[in-house]
Amino acid sequence: MLSFFAELVTRTDEDRRAFETHPVIVDAVASGMSVERYRALLLELYHVVWHFNPVSAAAASRMNDEWMPVRHFLYEHMHEESGHELWVLNDLEAVGVAPEAVRSHAPGVHTLALNGYNYWAADRRHPCSVLGMLYALEVIASVYGGPFAAAIRESLLLEGDHGVSFIGSHATLDAQHMAELRQIMNRLHDEEALAAVVESTSVNFHHFTRIIEAV
Amino acid sequence: MTVTPAVGVAGLLGRPYKTIRLEWSSDLHMLRVRTCVRPIQCYSLAAMGELQQMLGDISANPGLVRHFVMSSDVPRVFNFGGDLALFVLLVRAGDLESLKLYGKRCVDLVWWMENAANLGVHTTVLSQGDTLGGGLESVLPFHKVIFERSAQAGFPEVLFNLFPGMGAWDFTIRKAGFAVANEMILSGRLYSADELHYRRLVDVVVEDGQGELAVDKIVRDIDPRHRGTLAALRAQRLAAPVRYESLMAIVDLWAESALGLTDRDLRLMERLARAQARKAGGAEEGAVEELKLMELEHAWGERRARFDRRNVSHDRRVRS
Numbered sequence: 024m025l026s027f028f029a030e031l032v033t034r035t036d037e038d039r040r041a042f043e044t045h046p047v048i049v050d051a052v053a054s055g056m057s058v059e060r061y062r063a064l065l066l067e068l069y070h071v072v073w074h075f076n077p078v079s080a081a082a083a084s085r086m087n088d089e090w091m092p093v094r095h096f097l098y099e100h101m102h103e104e105s106g107h108e109l110w111v112l113n114d115l116e117a118v119g120v121a122p123e124a125v126r127s128h129a130p131g132v133h134t135l136a137l138n139g140y141n142y143w144a145a146d147r148r149h150p151c152s153v154l155g156m157l158y159a160l161e162v163i164a165s166v167y168g169g170p171f172a173a174a175i176r177e178s179l180l181l182e183g184d185h186g187v188s189f190i191g192s193h194a195t196l197d198a199q200h201m202a203e204l205r206q207i208m209n210r211l212h213d214e215e216a217l218a219a220v221v222e223s224t225s226v227n228f229h230h231f232t233r234i235i236e237a238v
Numbered sequence: 239m240t241v242t243p244a245v246g247v248a249g250l251l252g253r254p255y256k257t258i259r260l261e262w263s264s265d266l267h268m269l270r271v272r273t274c275v276r277p278i279q280c281y282s283l284a285a286m287g288e289l290q291q292m293l294g295d296i297s298a299n300p301g302l303v304r305h306f307v308m309s310s311d312v313p314r315v316f317n318f319g320g321d322l323a324l325f326v327l328l329v330r331a332g333d334l335e336s337l338k339l340y341g342k343r344c345v346d347l348v349w350w351m352e353n354a355a356n357l358g359v360h361t362t363v364l365s366q367g368d369t370l371g372g373g374l375e376s377v378l379p380f381h382k383v384i385f386e387r388s389a390q391a392g393f394p395e396v397l398f399n400l401f402p403g404m405g406a407w408d409f410t411i412r413k414a415g416f417a418v419a420n421e422m423i424l425s426g427r428l429y430s431a432d433e434l435h436y437r438r439l440v441d442v443v444v445e446d447g448q449g450e451l452a453v454d455k456i457v458r459d460i461d462p463r464h465r466g467t468l469a470a471l472r473a474q475r476l477a478a479p480v481r482y483e484s485l486m487a488i489v490d491l492w493a494e495s496a497l498g499l500t501d502r503d504l505r506l507m508e509r510l511a512r513a514q515a516r517k518a519g520g521a522e523e524g525a526v527e528e529l530k531l532m533e534l535e536h537a538w539g540e541r542r543a544r545f546d547r548r549n550v551s552h553d554r555r556v557r558s
Contacts, residue, residue, distance in 0.1 A: 029336045036283040036324065043323055044277050053516040166326045169505060170512045201331040 027217060028205040031158065034221050038228040039162060047236045052170045055178025056238075058118055063238035065115045068189070070130040071234075072108040074138045075160070076101045082145035082153035093151060096207040100157070100200070110189040117186035118179070133237055137230035144223050151216040154208060155223025161200050163231060164193035241291065243298030250295050250302070257285040258292060259311060266461055267304035269296070274311035278514045280318045281372050286343045293350045297357055304464055305457050306354065308380070309364040309449070315517070316365040316389065317373030318525055319402075320344075322511040329499050337496050341489030344372060344404035349482055351379035355471040360460055364449045365389045365431075368526050371402055378409035379480075381471055382456055384442045385431035386449045390526055391439075392428035397532045398506040399499055403492025408480040414438045428529055506532065 025033065042048060050056075056064070079097045086094040112122050130138075144152035172191035175181065184191050211217070244250045250269070251260050261270040271292065275285045296303045310316045320340075328336045354361045363380040369391035377383050377391075385391075393402040401423060410419035414437045422429070422437075434440040444452045460467050499507075509532075510525055517524025 025339070026335055028331065028333060029339060032324075032328070032333070032336050033283060033339075039323070039327075040282055040284065040321075046277070049277055049515045052512055162327055165330050166323050166508075170508045170515075173509075174512070201327070205331040205333055 027208045027211045027220075030217060031155075031208065031220055031224065035158075035224040035228070038159075038225045042163070042228045042232045043167065045232050045236065048167070048232065051235065052167060052174055055171075055174035055176075058179055060238050061175060061179065062115065062118055062120050064235060065111055065118070065189075066120070066125060066128045067131055067134045067234050067238065069108055069111045069115070069125055069128070070134050071137060071160075071231075072104075072111055072189070074141070075104055075107070075156075078138070078141040078145055078156060079104075079153055081142060082150045085145065085150040090150060092210055093154070093207060096203070097153065100203075103200070107189065107193075110192070114186050114189050117181075117188075131234065131237055133230050133233040137227065137234065140226050140230065141223070144219065144226075148222070149216055149219030151211070151213075152219045152223040154204070155220040155225075156227050157200075157204055158208075158220070159224045159227035159231065161204060163228075164190070165201050168193050244295040246299065247302065250292070250299065253291065253295075255288045255292070257282070257288050260292070263305075266457055267302065268457055269303045269306050271306070271308045272311040273308065273317065276312070278318060278511075279310060279312040279315045280321050280514075281344060281347075281376070282321045283324070283340070283343070286347060289347055290343070290350075293347070296359065297350075301358055303359050304461070305362065306359050307362045307364070307453055307457065309453075310366065312367075314367035315524075316367050316369040316391075317376065318368065318514055319371030319373040319375070322507050322514070325496065326504055326507055326511075329496050329504060332497060334493055334497055337493035338490060341403055341493055342486065344375070345482070345485045345489055348376060348379045348405040348409070349485065351376075352475065352480055355381070355468045355475065358468060360457075360464060360468060360471075362453055362456055364453050365391070366446070366449050368524070370428075370525060370529070371395055372404055375402055375405045375409065378405060378413060378439065382442065383440050384444065384449060384452050384456070385434060385440045386446045387431050387443055388446050389431050390428045391431075391434055392426065392529070393423050394426045394428070394510070394529045394532070396424060396426035397529065398510070399503040400496055401492065403488050403495075405480075405485055405488075407488060408484055410439065412478050412480060426529075426532075428526060 079101050083094045083097040112125055115125050116122065141153070141156050144155075168190045172187040175187050175190070179186065181187060208220070244253065247262055247264075251262055257273060257275045259272045259274060261272075262268070263270070273279065273285065275282055296306070324340065325337075328340070351361055361380045362382040362384065363377045364384045364386075365377060366386045367389050369377060369389060371393055374391045374393060393406055395402050406423055407419055410422060418437045418439075429437070431440060431443045435443045442452055442456070510528055513525045513528035
C-alpha cells in the first residue's frame with residue numbers, strides 16, 4: 024500500500040501537469056512576462072498569501088485531537104509563513120506599485136474562487152483539505168518558483184532578489200516545507216481525509232492556473 | 239484499480255488514451271503507437287500508465303499483435319525522458335518511496351519490451367528527434383532501433399549529478415559493450431545518430447523524413463521470417479540476459495542518489511526543464527542546446543579547476 028503522500032502525488036499528477044503544461048505557464052517559465060502582467064500577478068498573489076494563514080487557522084480550529092499532529096503542524100507552519108504577504112508588498116513596490124494601491128486592489132474572480140473554496144473546504148468538506156492547499160501552493164513555489172523567478176529576472180532585467188524576493192525565496196524555503204508536509208501527511212491513514220486533500224489539491228492547481236491565465 | 243483487459247483489435251484500439259495514438263495495420267498485424275505527451279514530451283506518470291495499459295492489452299491477446307512500432311507525434315522530439323518537474327518535487331519532499339515507484343514503472347515498460355519476443359511480438363522504434371535520458375533508455379530494448387540522421391541522444395543525467403537508472407547500464411552494455419556504456423553514461427554528452435550507429439546502439443540510420451519508409455521496409459522484411467526471427471531473438475536474450483532484479487536494484491540506487499541531489503543540482507535540472515518549456519513554446523533552441531551549454535560549462539569548469547590547481551602547486555614550489 025502506498026503512503027498518503029505517494030498516493031497524493033500519484034492521484035494529482037495530472038492536475039500538476041495540467042498547471043505545468045498550460046501554455047501561459049509554459050511561456051511564463053520559459054520567457055518571463057511583461058512588467059504589467061507581473062504586477063497584476065503579484066497583486067493577485069498578495070490576496071492569496073494574505074489568506075494563507077487565516078485558512079490554515081480556520082482548518083486548525085476544526086481539528087479535534089484525532090488530528091492533533093496536523094493541528095500542531097499547522098501552528099508551526101503558520102508561524103513560518105507569518106508576514107510573507109509583506110514580501111509580496113515589497114516586490115510590488117520594487118516593480119512600481121505603491122502599498123496603498125495594493126491594499127485598495129480588489130482581487131479577481133479566480134482569486135476569490137480559490138480563497139473561497141479553501142475556507143469552505145476547511146469548514147464544510149474536511150479540515151485536512153488545508154493540506155491540499157499547502158501541497159499545491161508549495162509544489163508551485165518549490166518546483167516552478169525558481170525557474171519562474173529566473174525568467175522574470177531576465178525578462179525585466181531585475182538585479183538579485185529585487186522584485187522577486189517572494190517567489191525566489193519560496194523556491195528554496197518551500198523545499199524544507201515539502202519535506203515536512205510529506206512527513207505529516209504520512210502519519211495519516213484515512214481515506215476520507217485523502218479524498219479531501221486530493222480534491223483540494225486539484226481545485227488549488229486549477230484556480231491558480233486560472234489566476235495566472237487571467238493576468 | 240483493476241481494469242479489464244481489452245479483447246481483440248477493437249478493444250485494443252478503443253480505449254480513450256490522451257498521450258498515445260494507436261493505428262492498426264491488419265495485413266501485417268502491426269500496432270503503431272505514436273506518443274504525444276504535450277507540450278513536454280516526457281515519461282509522465284499518466285503517459286506511463288497509458289503505455290502500461292496498452293502493453294497489458296497486447297499481452298492479454300496473445301497472437302494478435304505481430305509487430306509493435308513506436309514513434310513520436312511531437313516534431314523533433316522522441317522523448318526527453320523523465321518528468322523533471324516531478325523529480326524536483328519528489329527530491330525536495332525527500333520522497334524515496336515515490337521515486338522508487340516512478341523507477342519501477344519505467345522498468346516495467348522496458349521489461350515488457352525485453353520480453354516482447356516471448357509474447358510473439360517483434361518491436362521496432364523510430365526516433366526522429368531529441369532522445370534524452372529515459373527516452374534513450376526506453377528505445378534500447380527494442381529489437382530494431384531506427385534513427386533519422388538529425389536525431390540526437392545521450393544520457394545527460396551526470397551533468398546534474400545523477401545517472402540514468404532505468405536500464406541504461408544493462409542495455410547499453412549488452413548492445414555496445416562496457417567501454418561505450420562507461421563513456422556515454424559518465425560523460426553525459428550527446429551523440430549524433432551516426433555516432434550511435436557506430437557504437438551499435440542504433441541499428442539503422444536514415445535521412446530525415448525517410449524514417450516511416452524504413453519502418454515499413456523493416457517490418458515487411460521481417461514479417462515472412464517472423465517466427466524464426468523471434469525464436470532467434472529469444473535465444474539472443476538467453477545468451478545475453480538482462481535481469482529484472484538487476485534493473486530494480488539500480489532503480490533503488492538511482493532513487494537513493496536522487497535524494498542526495500543538492501540545490502545546485504536541482505537548479506540545473508530546472509534549467510533543463512525551462513529549456514524544454516522553451517522548445518515546447520515554439521523556440522528553435524531547447525533542451526539539447528541547453529545540454530550542450532552545460533557540457534561546455536562543465537568542460538570549462540574542469541579546465542579552470544586544472545588551471546587553478548596548477549597555479550596553486552606552482553605558487554607552493556615558488557614559496558618553498
